Amino acid sequence: MSKPKQSTRASSASIQERRKAQLQRQKKKTVILLTVGILLVVVLFAAMFVLASKNTGSPGSPASPVSFPYDKLPRLGAADAPVKLVEFGDFKCPACARFSGEVKPQLVEDYIDKGKAALYFVNMSFLGPDSKTASFAALSVYHQNSEAFWKYYDALYANQGDENTEWATEDFLVELAQKEKIDIDYNLLRKDIKERTYADELADDNAIAENNHVTSTPSLFINGIKTNEPFNLEAIVKAIETASKAVETE
Incomplete structure (x- = not known):
């Protein structure tokens, strides 16, 4: 079993x-x-x-180029230039002064004076209270004499004070215009600064920066596409040539 x-x-x-x-x-x-x-x-x-x-891409990417209100911005060069360069700058920004002194002259010589490109400027007043004061002065000059704007732009950067001090005062800005013989009404300039005549326009400029995720100065856009190397002339030239060819094939 x-x-x-x-x-x-x-x-x-x-x-x-x-x-x-x-x-x-x-x-x-x-x-x-x-x-x-x-x-x-x-x-x-x-x-x-x-x-x-x-x-879809962030504003300023090749997939999503920015459409700027070019007709409302200070312009250096021909309105019908095929390549449109847009600089976001703060007159208190040391890097912007470097852009004005090193990069802009080369762009003017090689492209702007030859009608191949135009440079536009957007105020981005964020470094200090007198960033706005300087922008009010620049906007006053622009509206009084658009051709004199760029001379004043260069003068502001060339005579820039310390970033950490409030140097762009009403007196300084008016006296600088007089010293540089900017062809405008100096009393009107003082009035525009004091009364913040172009506060709404400056707010619009800053809104353009915010809406397009611009967080630093200088920032440079080439036909609506942002370059991440505003001091790299070789990269800027390459981007300008690419933009120019793209316009030709449209």
Whole structure:
């Protein structure tokens, strides 16, 4: 009688082993399926991100160039120039003074004077209270004599005070215009500074900066596309040439 019992026990143990092996195979399949599912989800989201990046971009990217109100901005060069350069600057910004002294003259010589490009300026007054004061003065000059704006622009940067002090006072700004013989009414300049005549226009300029995620000065856009290297003349020249060719093929 003992032999059948041993056979039954052996049979039961075999069944349990088969069940364990079956459960292990099912677990492995479940793990594999979960892993594949996770990978598919990751790939799907990555593809969606790449597609979204191609279709939409931040303002100033090649996918989403900025459309500026060019006719309302100070302009150096021909209005019909095929390449439009837009500088965001703060008259208290030392880096902007460097741009004015090093980069702008080269752009003027190689492109602006030849009618290939025009330079536009957007006030971005954020470094101090007198950033706004300087912008009020510059806007007053612009509205009195648009051609004199750039001479005053250069004078402001060339005579820039310390970034951490309030040097752009009403007296300083008027006296600088007189010293440089800027062809405007100096009494009107003082009045415009004192009464903040162009406060709304300055607010519009700062809004252009904010709406297009401009957070530092100088920032340079070339036909609506932002360059991340405003001091790299080689990169700027390449971007200008690319923009020029794109206009030609339109």
